[in-house]
Amino acid sequence: MTRYSVLIVDDEVDFREITTKQLTRRDVYCESASDGDSALQMIEARDYDIVVLDMKMPGKDGIETLREIKRLAPMTEVIMLTGHASVESGINGIKYGAFDYLMKPMEIESLVEKLDAAYERKRIQQEKIDQAQTKRDMARPS
Template identity: 45%
Template structure:
């Protein structure tokens, strides 16, 4: 299996550094973006399997970014990050095409398991797209 390429999108720089370090230690290729706009720009130029996307960000928020990802990068799986114990944001993300959502704070092992499942889902979507 090829290495999973993950893009983590969050407006908190310390969180981005921490997650990038922890996921890289687990043999994932990890890039980061500090905004929805930056994430979309990165997706135009890179091959990303899974996007970890914070719901609350200034500017283009997570839900609006998700909508754009679904329009332009249909084979990329998205996992929504939602804080403040709000499952409603995660459910809204699922209704707009997110693969999954996870509540902050979370365990890195739980996140890793969800990333792997989202990657497998993205691989299936690519295979189905190749057949069409």
């Protein structure tokens, strides 16, 4: 039983593999994509709770992919990764709806912390939506 599902989008295969291993070990369902386009295809096919998105990738860059994701699946939380360590790019990501950002290199623990927090927010928002739907359903005369 996994706690939540995560899609890792990064152009470095080693990073995808090791992070997948680490997260799986922590009871997180984890898949990975090597670029923005394939990530978007996967998101279309299946719901992920959280997407971990590298800022700088060949093809579609992080911000562009982020906007697409938010359009396809608004409820999915996104955590941006930046090797550039520039605060601007992180802030930029948050502006477009990312949950938070992390600077490389980071410890797996920091990533997990952020993932947990992101999932918590998603869960709370999902709950709110569910409650609202229930209310609406109940209010509607059958």
